[in-house]
Amino acid sequence: MEYIDIGGTGPRGSVITLGCMRIDQLSESEVAGLIGTAVDAGITVFDHADIYGGGRCEEVFGAALASSGVRREDIVVQTKCGIRSGFYDFSAEHIRTSVEGSLRRLNMDHVDLLLLHRPDTLMEPEEVAAALDELVTAGKVRHVGVSNQNPAQLDLLRAHVRQPIIANQLQFGLAHTGLVDAGLTVNTGFDGGIVRDGGALEYCRLHGITIQPWSVLQHGQIAGTFLGNPDFQQVNDALDEVAAQLGATPAAVAIAWILRHPARMQPVIGTTKQARVAEIARAAHLEIDRETWYALYRAAGNVIP
Ligand SMILES: NC(=O)c1ccc[n+]([C@@H]2O[C@H](COP(=O)([O-])OP(=O)(O)OC[C@H]3O[C@@H](n4cnc5c(N)ncnc54)[C@H](OP(=O)(O)O)[C@@H]3O)[C@@H](O)[C@H]2O)c1
DSSP states (O other): OOEEETTTTSOEEESSEEEOTTGGGSOHHHHHHHHHHHHHTTOOEEEOOTTGGGGHHHHHHHHHHHHHTOOGGGSEEEEEEOEETTEEOOOHHHHHHHHHHHHHHHTOSOEEEEEEOSOOTTOOHHHHHHHHHHHHHTTSEEEEEEESOOHHHHHHHHTTOSSOEEEEEEEOBTTBOHHHHHHHTTTSSSGGGSOSSSSHHHHHHHTTOEEEEESTTBSTTTOOBOTTOGGGHHHHHHHHHHHHHHTSOHHHHHHHHHHTSTTOOOOEEOOOOHHHHHHHHGGGGOOOOHHHHHHHHHHTTOOOO
């Protein structure tokens, strides 16, 4: 495994993060096994949100950590707030209440990183800044970040929030390549040239904000995995070929493809299977050369001008 200081000034954690959005389906002992397997494989960062499983994901994680044998101080726990039922809420009151709820469910006195989950167009940046300041000063949140935000939204927040914004979660993977498409097809008539994220990749690189790609093996917006999906035959064939050459699984190669990008992204994987966690963790040591990176990009249905 490889490790980074998230956002340059944040906690040190593995380049692969384990997403906990789906662990509400598991029993406490299964989650304990999953945590143990992840840590054995070198994964030290665990991603949550107040809404995952209606709170059950944080709750079962908190209970399972105690029986997993893994020490709280040896892992990085991050969670998110701001999505409510049918609306977004970056009010100070909601941010505070959400964090209190997460800490209670996780059975922890702090989270290492709090992410604002999805932009709330009704937010008052001064109010967000005050709420984050209060939580950081109280020691309940160690670092702050965002999720699904474009450069202009980041600028607006950064003009008010005192703490550095160390991470931005964005969807990215072989079946969702928007982050790199626009830069690759700049000034062309290709659809990929349409900028949907305001240049988030370049902005985050420039400002040292770690991009944490989510739903890395999904197509659409969490519509199912593209792995082994006949609708994505070409990229599956290409992944199979590279996987055979490297002695790895196609899933690990798909993650290595993300890790190969010099933005030093920190993919969040979402499997609930211990064997898959261990296999995918090997991605950190797979070498994807430049030609192979582009071949996989093209096999995913992208054109380069
Ligand atoms: N910031 C945001 O807006 C946002 C949005 C969505 C998610 N997230 C974060 O990103 C994390 C990952 O999202 P995700 O769960 O959609 O990620 P993912 O890794 O793309 O998908 C995992 C899902 O794919 C399935 N899968 C099927 N074949 C697989 C294979 N060969 N290898 C691995 N998985 C396979 C898994 O099933 P098994 O469990 O049976 O392996 C699981 O249901 C979440 O847990 C959450 O922390 C953030």
